[in-house]
Amino acid sequence: MHDPRHLLDPATEAVRRLARRGYSLDIERLGSLVASRSQSIQAVDAARSESKQLAAAVNAAARAGEPTEELAEKGRALKTKIQELDAELERHEAALQDVLLEIPNLPEDRCPDGDSDEFAVEIRREGTPPAFDFEPLDHVDLGERLGILDFNAAAKLSGSRFAVLKGAGAALERALAQYFLTLHTRRHGYVEHSVPSLVSRKTMTGTGQLPKFEQDLFKTSVGDRELFLIPTAEVPLTNLFAGEALRADQFPIAITAHTPCFRSEAGSYGRDTRGLIRMHEFAKVELVRICEPADSTKELELMLSHAETCLRELGLAYRVVALAAGDISFAAQFTYDLEVWIPTQGRYREISSVSDCSTFQARRAGIRYSDSEGKRGFAATLNGSGLPIGRTLVAILEQYQQHDGSLRIPEVLVPHTGFAQILADGTPK
Template structure:
């Protein structure tokens, strides 16, 4: 959530920056905001005038009583002012709720150094690592390679419908090995604390990280469950949600920062409106696994933390020997809560292109303000933390990349050296 003082101080500048995002208009109803703000200012001025009049009358009542004079008329006026103040307070509460509702739908402001662009065509390549392998014949895609090894799309569809996959045997083991490898690197080498989180969360938790209210249609809803306090629940679309919200409504100690958390979890996304995209294979699924990284940091450290997080994701790809490139996203391609984002795109030989496998974002205070997560600064005052998140990595897409980059002419798959210990010493996957 943006600081409302930004909108009050320079609404035109906020609108101009939002205009650089994709489909900016739904983010902020300027006319409604201005009307509510105008009424709020009038009510606050009226309230201050009424309070001043009540204070003046209270003194006059005291003086009148001290002289033995009749103060009933003055007391009646004070009573009327009390009623007016109560009505003003109730209306102000309504206005604040409506202003808050507006802010909940407004995206984060891109940092000034984020390139301006309408969509992914405006993204900027930062660097590349590794050289794509040259094949003597056309490389096979992960569907053809994986099906003999236990990648079962028909079984997944029979159980759950389109965009679900059933893994069996070598594919299930490779998937597990990748997740374990990623967790070990992030915890043992990069200093993250491993967590296991709920896969079902309450509405206010999703509001905290920005999935709700704007992206409700992209979530899987839990139609039964919860309790009287939390009747509205959802499956997580990423463990960023539960990891980041683990510090919601908390005042942290400055010395506890940074907090670095990681978790392996399934992710559930209905992805309303994305039908027809990447329908073949595992690239775009309704259920997929990720090893997520989250950092809660001092505001002065968030840019350095973002660069560090990108390097932590890169380390996985480098140790697996998978060629990739780092892209800085432009304003029109960034996520709702991000102020700055880098994507890692892995090389997929069968598609002859790079595809996203990790996204690392600095959300600055946007999520912290929604979650009310603060820390005691050097002056002893409560200050909002900055939050960051990134994939380290998407497990299913990494499996796809391993299959395609390590395929052999006979259809077998060479296991990357880094994964051999996690595969019980197996060096090749064969049907």
């Protein structure tokens, strides 16, 4: 969320910057809402000041033995007026908040122009895509042939966009999560958390999923209690610090969690309907960092390197791209995507997004900090996938398949799986 004064400041160029991501900022309406709120605040303050003066006059008259009824009557009328002014101020506050909650973060000028992944700018490529002397199978056919993926069973249980992993496939899924968590906690310095998968509306609003993206979320209702299934562990991890005042000497805060994630994929009709690429439920290891705003760019590069380490050590060919201004998430000001090579599609596909949200989420969630000189402000928050389990499994199945129908396991996973290969009949070896 934004400070409206920041948006109204011509030096911010908010209209131009938001237009780059396809959002039309109505400066006149915003200015009018801010002015109305200011006028209401002034009216409330003036009435409260008058009320204090009147109360003092009543007390003085009483001490002097003079009549107080007329003054007391004025005081009662003024209290009623203050209640009305307070209600009016609340209405103006709510109207302004409703508008501010719908305004996305301002993209950095270094974001490329464009509104889709087609406009992403490649930064670099790492690794060499495998060359096969046979026709490779896509991850669905290979996984079903190996007996480690079962989409029919999942459809029987839950419908489309779900999967059942079994045998060596389930072991491989567990091994990936264990490897990612071990890497990030022991070598990258993140503190592992176990967090709820159900959160409140306030929590979802703090990181920017609500109110704008409610149609993309799964939610539950029991009696009068409403809870949402998290789309990413970014939501509970970041909101652990909601409403708190941190100290700069605590920074950077680096936390991680392995959670299920739930997404309705409301805007993806007809896209990636086959396989593990776009699921309603999937597991992911998420990374979150919190720091001073001046350090967010440096912290973003560090987080990117942490996500890249996963892919590099798994031996997966990938590339890094900078997302276009119109394609970054609602809360982000700049985003790198990591895209992994999918042989049967002949292209790179997103496997991780690493985003700098600056103070946008911290303002919504009330995450403040003070530096060594006592200066106060809102913290910067960053988040990234490190990595999603399903899409990583897709890349391994497609890049590590062998001519005899077996699957080789990346070396770094062997200590976690207990096997180095899945034979063509599905037997781990």
